[in-house]
Amino acid sequence: MINVAKSVAAEGRVLGPEEGKRIQLPIPGVSVVFKAWGKKSPGDHDLVEMTLEPGSAGTPRPHVHRNREELFYVTEGQFGFLVGDQQFMQVGPGSLVHIPSGVVHDFRNSGSVRARFMLVTSPAGLDRYFDEMGALYSEGKFSEAALRELRLKYDTDEVDVSWGR
Template sequence: MSSEISPVHVPSDGGEAVHLVGDTYTTLLRSEQTNGEFSMLEAIVPANAGPPPHAHHNESETFVLLEGRLVINAGDQEYEAGPGDVVYIPKGVRHSFRNLSQDEPARMYFMYTPAGVEGLFTEIGTPGERGAVGPPLNDADVAAMAAAADKYGYSLG
């Protein structure tokens, strides 16, 4: 990575959006834009949805909930998070989250430190639209996540 990086502006309709495991993920900042320091994404989590349990082995993850309510399971802890709440997950800790609403999507930003795993989303997700609710969780997405686990340093389950 070059130590010379430039400021980055991502407009509210910018970023690269994909649908994956029932959510819509928009990559806002990539590794090459931050000199590998961190990456940032937005997630739209449909009602009563969220990704399967997993652990990142190379990155810590920080969630900042913007809209809605999520239950976030991290190791032996469970957190009910609302707008403005922040939850930090150290690398290696198994975690998952689920939208508590039965009819409204939740929206959050999340960051990986250091960056790198954000490539997973564009590699295995299907093109989407930022802010839109995507198709429901399906077995093909879970299989694609499992197949990419070694490359991106995470485990499912």
Template structure:
């Protein structure tokens, strides 16, 4: 059974994921199941439509972020909680003056994928083919399901 996890401010390096700064607060390896992230994004940044097997939840701390989930779209302001079930195609865009939020996944997978994005994809010139390839290795798919 995993022990307590304490992350001091500044103790972790933020990963650069195509214009978004993402800090892994707790990985699946540390918790034995779920993962927790702190996300900061400049206006207009955010992932393309994608889906993955894990549930994902977001809590907006500062700014506004537009979420797309299937056919639904909404603007989430500070204090808004958004839960996206695994397998749901979704995306988000950080709003004016940037956004800060905390996110959680229902099981491991995202932290390793984000670390690989940070290592292999230049933040200023994203290689979409490489993004798709890395996501696929971690059980995620960029784009809507075929069918």
């Protein structure tokens, strides 16, 4: 396979379909690849490609970010989203879900095939949260208490809400 990640002077760069910062999370059936993050991002945002196998939840539980905004753009499959107090169970390709700061949300693959979306977060820095979560898992230190502490460090509060997961 040809590596198409190239610096194009100061004007930009190109990442191929399998390129980016891949992070292994302790969430079964979830694949995460950062396409733009930190200093590799043109601005204060991250761009993340997430793939979920059928029935997989994208997060351990519903949550809220006090200072982070998120945009989800579905490219394949069907997702269920919790957005505030509303549930949307058939969010398909071409759909956009906007999560302002302070809004409870969660998501899962609600279909019978693999599903994928592109996620834009602002401000940038979500990769550090995922890096630390992956490290806890790979070092055998992952626990509910460690996850709670990590979530608080990275502007993520768990919310006890039940929905159609």
